[in-house]
Amino acid sequence: MNRLGRKLFLSISIAVLFIFVLFVLMANLLLPKYYIYKTKAKLVHVVDTIVAIPANQVAVSIPELEQKYHVTIVDDSLQKRENDLNESLLAQLAQKKVTLNKFWITDESLQKIKSGSRVNKIYDQGKLKSSFYASFIRKDQSVVLIGLSMAYLSDTIQMINEFILVLALGSVLIIVLVVWLLSYRMTRPLKELGEVAKDISELRFRKARTKTRDEIGELAESINAMSDKLKAAHAELSRKNQSLKRFMSDITHELKTPVSLIQAYAEGIQDGLDDGSYAATILRQNKSMAKLIDELLHFAKIERDALERRPFAVKDLFFACAGQFRLELETRHLELVIRDELPANSLIDADPDKIRMxxxxxxxxxxxxxxxxxxxxxxxxxxxxxELHMSNVFQGEITDVSQLWEPFYVLESSRTKENSGTGLGLAIVKTILEQHGYRYHAEVLDQTLHFHIYFKKEKSPRSA
Structure with a gap:
């Protein structure tokens, strides 16, 4: 038996034994008093019935009362002497098969009866192991005895105690069996849950197979849900760890090239090999490196800064941004086609500076x-x-669209910065949209790159 089973067994056994001990104490202390109380109450009821019967009908009613209440009733005249009255009552009891070796009505009791009081007596019969409970009342000029034999309770209580002991032993055996079954049914799923929890702590994510409709089943469902969430969180953490490694590798790559060129051209100047272009090259590479550092600082600042939301017209902001690219669009001979299907008062609640970015x-x-x-x-x-939908045909190949949102990802493997930039632009877009809680995704269809962004509409303008 496991530890939980032993604990259940001891707890239930102690409770059952306590109940049995309580029964024994109650049987020994309270049962005699309760027995006498019930006997007295029964006789009182019979006495009240006889009192209510007319005196000339008592003799006729006695057989019926004896049969109904299982008592013995005898009567005799109060005019008799004490000895004669006792002998007469004793003889009548003997005729009704009530043999008493100890019975006597004292003169004091007779005087109380004659005065109309009720007298109750218990006559212990000694070796007969019984007692006779008698109530005496006066009915007209007669004394009426209503009696009931009582067995000795000591023997009865002893039998009850023996019976309780047998019940206790039987109960203990039943408890052992029931506790073993209960502990097996309870501890088997608990043991499985413990193993699952241990596996989860060692990053082996799996689910419990426990299917019960109780608190253990609810615990299993909670552990399974926790396992799924931890598995997803671990996968996301691993992905971010890989992204961080790639991010560090990309930073190293981005900085190594200008640093190496600066060092080489600086050594060329030192050795007198400068043809007049070395200083310009050093400045250009330094400018490229400073731009990258500024982009990194800007990227970190965006993730750290809180949003300053306010309602504004989203398409007006886009048109303003598009106007800044007019010269570059003309230089590259590009056409920007905007199809606006929004009402004039379409607002969103966001940080305008970051949405502009x-x-x-x-x-x-x-x-x-x-x-x-x-x-x-x-x-x-x-x-x-x-919904903002932006699309353009591109040259080259994108194997994984999700990589577009990663820092330093560029379409050109040569990483020519005049064309490709730092590769942080879409990573910044992703960060800002996630800060606002906006949905977004990218897809490639027939060599066309599509971006979809879904801004939550502001129902009505809010006062500043």
């Missing part, structure tokens, strides 16, 4: 990688959201 980075990304000189943008209402 989202629009700027999306437009910048589209301008850099667009082929066939066209960028398509549309605004639509979808239930409680405003």
């Amino acid at each position: 989202v629009f700027h980075n999306l437009l910048s990304n589209a301008v850099k990688y667009t082929a066939y000189h066209r960028i398509n943008v549309s605004f639509k209402e979808r239930d409680s959201e405003i």
Whole structure:
């Protein structure tokens, strides 16, 4: 038997034994008094019945009362002498098969009866192991005795104690069996849950197979839910860890090239090999490195800063951002086609500075990688959201669209910064949208890259 089973067995056994001991004490202390109380109450009821019967009908009613209440009733005249009266009553009791070796009505008791009082007597019969409980009343000029034989309670109580002992032993055996079954049914799923919890603590995520409709079943469901969430969290943490490793590798790569060039050209100047272009190259590489550091600091600041939300017209903000790219669009001979299907008062509740950054980075990304000189943008209402859809044809290949949102991911493997930039633009977009709780996704269809962003509409303008 396991520890839980032993604990259940001891607890239940102690409770049962306590109950049995309590029964024994009650049988020995309270049962005699209760027995006498019930006997007296029965005789009182018979006495009250006789008192209510007319005197001339008592003799006729005695057989019926004796049969109904299982008592013995005899009567005689109060005019007789004490000895004669006792002998007469004793003889009548003997005729009714009530043999008493100890019976006597004293003169004091007779005087009380004659005065109309009730007299109750218990006559202990000694070796007969019985007692005779008698009530005496006066009925007209006669004394009426209503009696009831009582067995000795000591023998009865002893038998009750023996019976309780047998019950206690039998109960203990039943308890052992029941506790073993209960502990097996309870501890088997608990043991399984313990093993599952241990596996989860060792990052081996699995589910318990316990199917019960009680608190253990609810615990199993909670552990299974916890296992699923921890598994997802662990997978996400592992993915972020890999992203962090790749992020550090990319930073190293991004900084190593300009640092190496600066060192090489600086050594060339030191050795007198400068043809007049070395200083310009050093400045250009230093500028590129400073730009990257500024982008990294900006990226970290975005994740750290709190949002300053307020209602504003989302398409007006987009048109303002698009206007900043007019010169670059003309230079690259690109066409920006915007299809606006929004009402004039379409508002969102967001941080306008950060949403402006989202629009700027999306437009910048589209301008850099667009082929066939066209960028398509549309605004639509979808239930409680405003959808921004931006698409452009691109050159090259995207194997995993989800990588677009990772820091330092660029479409060009050569990482030519004049064309590709730092690769932090879409990572910043992702961070800002997740801060606002907006849905977003990207997809590639027929060599066309599509971005979808869903802004939650503001129902009505709020006062500042």
